[in-house]
Structure formats: structure tokens, C-alpha cells
Amino acid sequence: MTSRSKTLRLRALALHAVLVPLALLWLLPIWMMLVFATMGDEAIFSPRIELIPSDQFLENFRKLQADLDFVRTIFVSVVVASVYTVLSMALTSMAGWALARYRFHGRGAVIAIILGTMTLPYFVVVIPQFIMVARDFGLSDTWVALIVPPLFNSLGVLFMRQAFSMMPADLFDAARVEGVSEWRIFFYVALPLARPTLAALGIILFLHSWNNYLWPLLIANDPAMMTAPVALGSLIGITEVSWGGIMVGAVLLTTPMLAVFVFLQRYFMSGITAGAIK
Amino acid sequence: MRLRTKVAYGFLAPYLAIFAVFWCWPILYSFYLSFMSTRRAPWSFNPGMTWGRVVQDPAYWNALENTLTILVIQVPVMLTLATLLAVFLNSPLLRARGLMRFAFFAPVVIGEAAYAAVFRLMFNAEFGIVNKMFESVGLPALNWFGDPDAAMAVIIVAVTWRWVGYNAIIILSGLQSIPEDVYEAATLDRVTPRQQFFHITLPLLRPIILFCLVLSVIGSMQMFVEPYLITNQGGPGGGTETLGLYLYRQGFLNLNFGYASAIAYTIAMLAVAIAALNLWLGRDRT
Numbered sequence: 096m097t098s099r100s101k102t103l104r105l106r107a108l109a110l111h112a113v114l115v116p117l118a119l120l121w122l123l124p125i126w127m128m129l130v131f132a133t134m135g136d137e138a139i140f141s142p143r144i145e146l147i148p149s150d151q152f153l154e155n156f157r158k159l160q161a162d163l164d165f166v167r168t169i170f171v172s173v174v175v176a177s178v179y180t181v182l183s184m185a186l187t188s189m190a191g192w193a194l195a196r197y198r199f200h201g202r203g204a205v206i207a208i209i210l211g212t213m214t215l216p217y218f219v220v221v222i223p224q225f226i227m228v229a230r231d232f233g234l235s236d237t238w239v240a241l242i243v244p245p246l247f248n249s250l251g252v253l254f255m256r257q258a259f260s261m262m263p264a265d266l267f268d269a270a271r272v273e274g275v276s277e278w279r280i281f282f283y284v285a286l287p288l289a290r291p292t293l294a295a296l297g298i299i300l301f302l303h304s305w306n307n308y309l310w311p312l313l314i315a316n317d318p319a320m321m322t323a324p325v326a327l328g329s330l331i332g333i334t335e336v337s338w339g340g341i342m343v344g345a346v347l348l349t350t351p352m353l354a355v356f357v358f359l360q361r362y363f364m365s366g367i368t369a370g371a372i373k
Numbered sequence: 374m375r376l377r378t379k380v381a382y383g384f385l386a387p388y389l390a391i392f393a394v395f396w397c398w399p400i401l402y403s404f405y406l407s408f409m410s411t412r413r414a415p416w417s418f419n420p421g422m423t424w425g426r427v428v429q430d431p432a433y434w435n436a437l438e439n440t441l442t443i444l445v446i447q448v449p450v451m452l453t454l455a456t457l458l459a460v461f462l463n464s465p466l467l468r469a470r471g472l473m474r475f476a477f478f479a480p481v482v483i484g485e486a487a488y489a490a491v492f493r494l495m496f497n498a499e500f501g502i503v504n505k506m507f508e509s510v511g512l513p514a515l516n517w518f519g520d521p522d523a524a525m526a527v528i529i530v531a532v533t534w535r536w537v538g539y540n541a542i543i544i545l546s547g548l549q550s551i552p553e554d555v556y557e558a559a560t561l562d563r564v565t566p567r568q569q570f571f572h573i574t575l576p577l578l579r580p581i582i583l584f585c586l587v588l589s590v591i592g593s594m595q596m597f598v599e600p601y602l603i604t605n606q607g608g609p610g611g612g613t614e615t616l617g618l619y620l621y622r623q624g625f626l627n628l629n630f631g632y633a634s635a636i637a638y639t640i641a642m643l644a645v646a647i648a649a650l651n652l653w654l655g656r657d658r659t
Contacts, residue, residue, distance in 0.1 A: 106566075107466035114461055115469070118476035124534065125479060127502060128491045140500045144509070190388035197381035205385065212396060214587070216595050216644050218617065218637040222406065222624050223399035247391045277380040306484030308598050313625060324486035331490055331602050338494060345487035352482035357475070367481070367539060368546040 132342035139338050159340030168326040175241045176304035183246050183300050191255025192281055209249045225313050236317040245310055251296050254369045258292035259285055295366035323348050406634035423635035435611055436619035444593040447529045452585055455540035463548045478538040489602035492531045521612025524604045528613055531603055540585045547581035583655040587648045594644045597621060616640050
């Protein structure tokens with residue numbers, strides 16, 4: 096064996112000696128989520144280390160449903176996140192298109208506002224949002240209140256603007272010569288071309304909405320309009336509650352997103368890195 | 374030309390309408406609120422009850438201290454780890470790439486409510502797996518949620534667990550944009566991998582790490598869900614209460630909107646100051 100391949104081999108060994116244990120440690124909470132979700136409460140509280148899933152998942156699910164209607168909260172979460180994602184994609188891609196493809200008065204100001212809000216703490220707006228939506232509009236516990244106020248986001252616009260500005264101008268000019276209207280160009284030429292970017296954006300927006308905690312916590316108090324994270328959070332801290340049930344809830348909340356992550360990794364990663372690269 | 378402008382505003386209108394109603398107006402309104410005593414109707418102008426109170430409120434200073442403690446420990450630890458992870462994950466020597474990706478990046482998609490529940494069970498003093506593992510290797514079991522420092526450690530571990538992969542993704546994308554021939558040339562010149570890391574990789578990654586730093590700082594300044602759910606509403610005895618949680622308590626439990634708005638603006642000022650400091654430290658020294 097040459098000395099060069101020997102050092103490479105040693106280096107590879109060292110790399111794995113560090114990374115594999117760390118990776119397993121990182122997986123532990125996710126694994127424990129699954130293990131706890133399948134164990135009875137006695138087993139969770141037992142003094143032994145239990146690392147193997149058991150068979151109480153359905154029983155725990157039944158306990159969770161008895162504590163609160165979790166299926167209903169998942170339904171609320173799915174509707175909120177889906178409608179939110181579609182609306183937000185529409186708003187941000189239209190705005191991104193305008194900023195990428197037209198020169199108009201106030202364009203610089205709009206971009207400055209969007210960048211400025213990225214660094215602004217949400218707490219500065221959440222109090223008036225709450226006063227306005229809950230008190231002035233009287234919209235607590237409504238779909239509109241859950242979906243509409245979080246719609247403003249900067250990331251999507253920057254992301255879509257980037258995608259649209261990279262498309263060749265000739266494409267749109269050709270359509271214009273043919274007399275195609277600006278709106279039709281946007282919907283039938285630009286949007287279909289931006290499909291990969293839209294997919295990445297959609298995943299990120301859905302994830303944001305799916306995991307959103309503070310706003311739904313404030314605006315939905317009626318159990319029928321609670322989103323799943325808020326419902327799950329409301330169980331934590333109550334003493335007379337099934338921890339196995341809470342873990343089933345955590346697994347149900349987490350699994351769809353993990354599946355998305357595994358199958359649509361490419362879009363997911365590009366959605367995250369889009370904000371970083373200017 | 375004018376038609377084009379009209380079209381552009383048409384495309385922007387719905388987005389700007391949402392901005393105007395749910396961001397622009399609230400930013401101004403909470404600034405106004407931060408000078409109002411809202412304890413009694415009708416609300417009255419009384420900055421002493423809001424800004425004046427911030428200055429002398431021990432609970433506020435406790436929350437500020439906790440927030441800064443978490444920030445000062447967690448952010449550097451996480452970004453160092455994220456940078457190393459990105460470099461390791463980028464290595465051509467790495468096997469089991471799929472497992473590694475999944476392990477470190479999966480926490481990114483797990484919401485606070487779900488992971489808070491798991492961390493509460495794992496760090497439970499009596500039956501939590503962390504204490505069981507500690508004992509099995511001869512370390513003392515800790516009363517994680519009964520001791521302020523230990524509870525703080527749980528939050529730092531939890532936040533690092535959740536966000537390190539997110540930052541590693543961003544840094545990894547930065548790494549992959551460094552041209553390969555830079556390293557090839559360095560290797561030919563017999564520059565060791567360690568020297569390559571400190572003299573090539575790190576300087577080239579500086580802007581992207583700074584971007585992560587600013588995002589992490591702003592995120593930490595707003596931390597709310599972790600102390601609310603993991604350490605049982607900032608416990609023990611306010612030991613992990615953050616600014617975000619204190620603001621929530623004042624604004625939405627005590628319905629003291631004026632005071633909460635003043636707190637919100639202190640968070641905003643701090644975030645801007647720290648972000649500006651970061652950018653200033655990271656400016657090009659050419």
C-alpha cells in the first residue's frame with residue numbers, strides 16, 4: 096500500500112469515527128419519539144433504558160383522541176397549511192415577477208422594505224396583529240385569522256424574483272410582439288418555467304405553516320379551530336395526561352414532513368439555501 | 374411605458390396590501406402602543422408605565438440576561454459545529470451519506486411542539502434517558518428542569534439539535550461554490566488539510582457564516598417556544614425565561630399591550646444593534 100492511500104484511509108476512518116456516533120446521537124430524539132409513541136406510560140416511566148419500540152401505538156393514539164380530538168387538529172393544520180401555501184405562492188410569485196421584470200417608480204423602496212422586514216423581530220408586529228384580528232375584526236377562531244395574517248413573507252419574493260430575473264428576456268418579448276397580455280405571459284410562460292423554484296418555495300412555506308406555533312396559539316382557542324402543534328403543546332404540562340399519547344401526536348406531526356424531506360430533498364435543500372445566496 | 378408600470382403595480386398590489394395591513398400598520402401601531410398605558414381603559418399616554426418600567430423591571434432584566442446567555446453560548450457552539458459538519462459532509466471520503474444527511478438535517482423539519490415533548494421526556498430527572506445514560510457511564514444524574522443552569526443547558530442542547538443542520542445546509546452550499554482547483558493548487562503546494570481549512574475555506578466562507586450568524590442571533594433574540602414548552606414556561610422560577618416569553622406573558626396573559634410593545638421594541642433595537650455589529654465585524658478589510 097502506498098503511503099498516500101494509507102493516509103487517505105486513516106483520514107476516512109477518523110472522519111467516520113467522529114461523524115457516525117454524532118449522527119446516531121442526532122437521530123436519538125427522533126428515534127425516542129417513535130419508541131415513546133409505542134410504549135405504555137408505565138414503560139416510559141420505567142427505570143430501564145428502553146430503545147426498542149413496543150406495540151402500544153394504537154392504544155396511545157386512542158388515549159390522545161380521548162384527551163383531545165387530534166384528528167380534527169390535523170385536519171385544521173392540513174387545511175391551513177395548504178391554503179396558506181397556495182395563496183402565499185401566488186402573492187410572492189406575482190410580486191417577485193413585478194420586481195424582476197418591470198422597471199417602475201418605487202421599485203427600490205419595495206425591495207428595501209422586503210429586505211428590512213427580514214431582520215425585524217416578529218414580536219414588533221404580533222401585538223397589533225392580535226389586537227386587530229381578534230378585537231377589531233372579531234376574527235378569533237376563524238380560518239381567515241389563521242391563514243391571512245402570516246401571508247406576508249420576504250423570502251418567497253426574493254426567491255421568485257431571482258428565478259424570474261434569470262429567464263431570458265427574448266422569451267417574454269417574443270410573446271409581447273405576438274400581442275399576448277402581461278398577465279397571460281406571467282401565467283402561461285413565466286410560471287410554468289419557474290416550476291422547480293415554485294416547488295421548493297411551496298415546501299418551505301408549507302413547513303412554516305405546519306410548524307407555526309405562536310400565531311395559532313394566540314388566535315385559536317376553540318378546540319375545533321386549534322392547529323395540531325398548538326393542541327399538542329396544550330397537553331404538555333398537564334399532569335393527568337398520557338405521554339404516550341403526546342408522543343403519538345408528535346410522530347403524526349413529524350412523519351409527513353420527514354417523508355417530504357426524504358423524497359423531495361433536492362427542492363427542500365434549495366428552498367433553504369435560496370435565502371442565503373444573493 | 375406607463376402601461377408597464379400599471380401592470381407592475383397590479384402584480385404587486387395583493388402582496389403590498391397584506392404588507393400594509395399586517396406589517397406596516399402594526400409596526401407603527403406597536404410603536405405608538407409602546408408609549409401607552411393599556412392597563413385601564415381608556416388607554417392613556419404614559420411612557421413611564423412602559424419605557425420607564427422596562428428600565429427598572431427586574432423580571433425584564435432577568436429575561437434579557439437569560440436571552441443573552443443563551444445567545445452567547447448557543448450561537449457560537451452551533452455555528453462552529455455547523456461549519457465542521459458542512460466540511461465533513463462535503464468530504465469525498467464520506468460513506469453512508471444518506472444516513473448522515475438524514476440524521477443532521479431531519480431536525481430542521483420537526484416543529485417545536487413535537488421536539489419539545491420529546492426533550493421533556495428525555496431530560497426528565499427520574500426516568501429520562503439522558504440521566505439513565507449519564508448514570509450508566511458513571512456521571513451524576515441531574516435535575517434538569519429543577520436547576521436553572523441545567524434547564525438552560527437543555528434549551529441550548531435542544532436549539533442546537535434543531536438548527537445545526539439548517540445552518541450546515543447553508544454553509545455546505547457555500548462550500549460547494551468554492552472552485553475545486555483552489556484546493557488542487559493548494560495540495561500541489563503541499564498545504565496540509567488543516568491549513569487549507571483555516572487559510573482557504575474559512576476566509577471564503579466568511580460572508581455565508583456571517584449570514585448564518587445574523588439569522589441565528591435574530592432567531593435567538595426571539596426565542597419563545599423552547600422555554601415555554603420544554604422548560605415549563607421559563608422555569609424553574611424564571612431561570613429560563615427569555616425576552617420572547619416575558620413579552621408573551623405581559624402581552625397576552627396579562628393583556629398589557631403597551632408594556633409588551635415596549636419590550637418588543639427593545640428586542641428589535643437589540644437585534645438591529647447585534648446584526649449591525651456582526652456586519653461591521655465582517656466588513657471587508659481591504
